[in-house]
Amino acid sequence: xxxxxxxxxxxxxxxxxxxxxxxxxxxxxxxxxxxxxxxxxxxxxxxxxxxxxxxxxxxxxxxxxxxxxxxxxxxxxxxxxxxxxxxxxxxxxxxxxxxxxxxxxxxxxxxxxxxxxxxxxxxxxxxxxxxxxxxxxxxxxxxxxxxxxxxxxxxxxxxxxxxxxxxxxxxxxxxxxxxxxxxxxxxxxxxxxxxxxxxxxxxxxxxxxxxxxxxxxxxxxxxxxxxxxxxxxxxxxxxxxxxxxxxxxxxxxxxxxxxxxxxxxxxxxxxxxxxxxxxxxxxxxxxxxxxxxxxxxxxxxxxxxxxxxxxxxxxxxxxxxxxxxxxxxxxxxxxxxxxxxxxxxxxxxxxxxxxxxxxxxxxxxxxxxxxxxxxxxxxxxxxxx
Amino acid sequence: xxxxxxxxxxxxxxxxxxxxxxxxxxxxxxxxxxxxxxxxxxxxxxxxxxxxxxxxxxxxxxxxxxxxxxxxxxxxxxxxxxxxxxxxxxxxxxxxxxxxxxxxxxxxxxxxxxxxxxxxxxxxxxxxxxxxxxxxxxxxxxxxxxxxxxxxxxxxxxxxxxxxxxxxxxxxxxxxxxxxxxxxxxxxxxxxxxxxxxxxxxxxxxxxxxxxxxxxxxxxxxxxxxxxxxxxxxxxxxxxxxxxxxxxxxxxxxxxxxxxxxxxxxxxxxxxxxxxxxxxxxxxxxxxxxxxxxxxxxxxxxxxxxxxxxxxxxxxxxxxxxxxxxxxxxxxxxxxxxxxxxxxxxxxxxxxxxxxxxxxxxxxxxxxxxxxxxxxxxxxxxxxx
Numbered sequence: 001x002x003x004x005x006x007x008x009x010x011x012x013x014x015x016x017x018x019x020x021x022x023x024x025x026x027x028x029x030x031x032x033x034x035x036x037x038x039x040x041x042x043x044x045x046x047x048x049x050x051x052x053x054x055x056x057x058x059x060x061x062x063x064x065x066x067x068x069x070x071x072x073x074x075x076x077x078x079x080x081x082x083x084x085x086x087x088x089x090x091x092x093x094x095x096x097x098x099x100x101x102x103x104x105x106x107x108x109x110x111x112x113x114x115x116x117x118x119x120x121x122x123x124x125x126x127x128x129x130x131x132x133x134x135x136x137x138x139x140x141x142x143x144x145x146x147x148x149x150x151x152x153x154x155x156x157x158x159x160x161x162x163x164x165x166x167x168x169x170x171x172x173x174x175x176x177x178x179x180x181x182x183x184x185x186x187x188x189x190x191x192x193x194x195x196x197x198x199x200x201x202x203x204x205x206x207x208x209x210x211x212x213x214x215x216x217x218x219x220x221x222x223x224x225x226x227x228x229x230x231x232x233x234x235x236x237x238x239x240x241x242x243x244x245x246x247x248x249x250x251x252x253x254x255x256x257x258x259x260x261x262x263x264x265x266x267x268x269x270x271x272x273x274x275x276x277x278x279x280x281x282x283x284x285x286x287x288x289x290x291x292x293x294x295x296x297x298x299x300x301x302x303x304x305x306x307x308x309x310x311x312x313x314x315x316x317x318x319x320x321x322x323x324x325x326x327x328x329x330x331x332x333x334x335x336x337x338x339x340x341x342x343x344x345x346x347x348x349x350x351x352x353x354x355x356x357x358x359x360x361x362x363x364x365x366x367x368x369x370x371x372x373x374x375x376x377x378x379x380x381x382x383x384x385x
Numbered sequence: 386x387x388x389x390x391x392x393x394x395x396x397x398x399x400x401x402x403x404x405x406x407x408x409x410x411x412x413x414x415x416x417x418x419x420x421x422x423x424x425x426x427x428x429x430x431x432x433x434x435x436x437x438x439x440x441x442x443x444x445x446x447x448x449x450x451x452x453x454x455x456x457x458x459x460x461x462x463x464x465x466x467x468x469x470x471x472x473x474x475x476x477x478x479x480x481x482x483x484x485x486x487x488x489x490x491x492x493x494x495x496x497x498x499x500x501x502x503x504x505x506x507x508x509x510x511x512x513x514x515x516x517x518x519x520x521x522x523x524x525x526x527x528x529x530x531x532x533x534x535x536x537x538x539x540x541x542x543x544x545x546x547x548x549x550x551x552x553x554x555x556x557x558x559x560x561x562x563x564x565x566x567x568x569x570x571x572x573x574x575x576x577x578x579x580x581x582x583x584x585x586x587x588x589x590x591x592x593x594x595x596x597x598x599x600x601x602x603x604x605x606x607x608x609x610x611x612x613x614x615x616x617x618x619x620x621x622x623x624x625x626x627x628x629x630x631x632x633x634x635x636x637x638x639x640x641x642x643x644x645x646x647x648x649x650x651x652x653x654x655x656x657x658x659x660x661x662x663x664x665x666x667x668x669x670x671x672x673x674x675x676x677x678x679x680x681x682x683x684x685x686x687x688x689x690x691x692x693x694x695x696x697x698x699x700x701x702x703x704x705x706x707x708x709x710x711x712x713x714x715x716x717x718x719x720x721x722x723x724x725x726x727x728x729x730x731x732x733x734x735x736x737x738x739x740x741x742x743x744x745x746x747x748x749x750x751x752x753x754x755x756x757x758x759x760x761x762x763x764x765x766x767x768x769x770x
Contacts, residue, residue: 079699124505126505
């Protein structure tokens with residue numbers, strides 16, 4: 001077994017205060033530093049690019065971070081990003097090397113580090129050989145210890161700047177859907193692909209850096225496929241149309257699903273819709289500080305199971321969302337842990353009736369002591385177009 | 386050190402013939418099988434999703450492949466993809482499990498495998514612990530041996546279906562650029578971002594599944610930044626405009642760069658352009674079967690170095706392209722190996738003059754015994770709009 005440190009509950013680690021000369025990134029590094037010191041690590045090498053971004057602000061496609069107890073942190077990247085790294089993380093020492101994590105490991109070993117933390121869920125077997133060789137070359141006996149998902153655990157709890165970015169990303173998605181509908185873009189005769197591109201272009205025009213993931217537009221029977229890719233299938237009167245989409249803003253992802261009906265809804269459509277809407281409301285109401293993620297999933301699942309559609313809700317209730325579209329925590333029967341204030345999560349139950357159609361309703365929310373804050377503001381009443 | 390098998394030169398492994406009941410995927414699996422048998426591996430687990438797609442046609446977001454000498458190969462994926470996997474890889478045994486590679490390793494161990502190949506450049510340290518535990522549980526003493534990049538080496542040489550897909554992807558990019566220009570979409574006053582979106586939408590409308598990567602539109606001084614992200618900067622008369630973009634078709638990526646001038650080119654612009662065009666021609670001409678990738682890079686680099694701009698050509702000459710936008714081989718001073726027939730590569734020298742502007746010209750080509758086949762057909766004369 002890879003030696004592994006056991007982290008305390010992330011929510012128990014107090015965030016050092018922001019001061020004028022310390023950015024949010026410095027605060028995040030200090031929280032990780034406190035965890036490292038507590039576990040007698042002499043330094044930590046971060047290899048995950050998204051974790052490097054979270055801890056430094058650096059957005060290049062190659063980079064790693066060396067975090068040290070004395071605060072002399074080093075950002076490594078290659079020559080393409082010298083200017084960008086200096087601009088995005090001016091307070092960090094910069095090391096220009098192609099093999100970033102290896103170079104930082106060598107640097108740590110040279111500086112006398114004996115216990116070095118690394119990300120065993122990110123570093124490949126080959127990459128680990130490189131780290132081990134670099135350490136051994138500069139200081140025999142350096143111990144490489146798995147950090148586990150320590151940074152992902154920190155990332156689960158959002159700071160104010162992160163929540164602002166998520167709020168803006170959600171607002172872009174809300175505005176794009178509103179415009180799509182009011183301009184008549186959701187109508188019989190258009191293909192799923194056309195609708196998807198229209199929605200994507202509206203998000204980009206409204207300031208999205210990118211779309212959060214490949215937009216799902218699923219009409220009629222296709223709406224019963226949870227992750228349908230937009231096809232040339234044409235929207236028809238009487239169809240459920242399921243739209244699952246999001247925008248990124250400052251690196252943060254929004255995630256929202258709405259299901260509408262083209263024309264007057266049939267009784268079965270109303271029934272399924274109301275069932276999913278009820279489940280979704282119960283899921284949102286279960287988002288309380290301290291709630292177990294398993295219980296939150298169960299709260300939303302209960303009415304669906306009771307209605308005999310348990311097997312037709314074939315996925316977890318939701319997931320954390322931030323710099324990645326799927327991140328900690330998982331709201332699922334297979335998840336673990338409890339909710340903490342300022343976790344950003346989705347709540348997205350669905351019922352899928354093969355061959356007929358399906359409904360999913362999804363919001364992005366932030367857990368708080370006064371109940372969850374809703375970031376996706378589009379209404380959830382059944383809309384018939 | 387991780388135990389590692391030493392592969393023969395991929396180009397030396399004959400491709401078994403296609404027959405009526407064997408798809409191109411079966412041929413690819415048979416080539417890998419031949420390599421595995423030659424190295425006394427009892428089975429191989431493929432974890433890389435793109436390698437799984439290459440060997441099976443399966444395109445889901447979770448999957449792994451168990452390849453066995455007797456040909457009873459198993460594709461593992463989770464419940465979301467049961468229908469899709471059966472449709473895309475009907476000839477394979479299907480195993481439905483969330484932890485795909487772990488489940489296949491357990492299956493191999495149960496079946497008596499003693500020497501199991503795995504992808505050490507893809508599997509993380511944590512993932513490897515999972516494989517090792519699964520193997521040990523079902524058969525003590527199973528040896529896990531690194532395959533290295535065996536599948537990536539196979540992928541470097543394209544078959545006819547792959548070249549057709551690349552050709553179509555390139556044709557889409559060519560047509561999109563032609564339409565952008567003829568419709569007046571490249572003009573002073575538009576922002577880089579607007580031009581980028583316009584080009585992307587044209588590719589999607591022409592049948593691209595997606596864009597190959599974030600389209601680069603770099604105007605004026607921004608064209609001197611090799612990998613500039615489109616910004617709100619506005620195109621102006623006298624600017625170089627560098628466009629680096631591509632389309633995906635059937636999973637295959639095109640990659641093309643053209644640099645144009647808005648209005649009559651200045652003398653310095655003509656000079657830089659002609660220099661890069663000469664370098665690019667020399668690079669294309671150096672694409673011969675058996676040429677060392679280092680020599681191909683050097684052939685294109687020579688005139689740029691001679692003109693005193695060696696430092697301003699700050700990247701490699703090109704890269705393989707296929708199911709990934711960057712794959713083997715690397716055409717670079719840091720690369721290794723020789724070109725073989727049916728390798729698909731880019732040739733993309735550039736000269737970047739900080740604060741003034743830069744030029745890059747890039748084609749996608751296929752190496753062949755009668756010289757390279759050009760897949761990107763847009764002309765390379767200096768265009769002044």
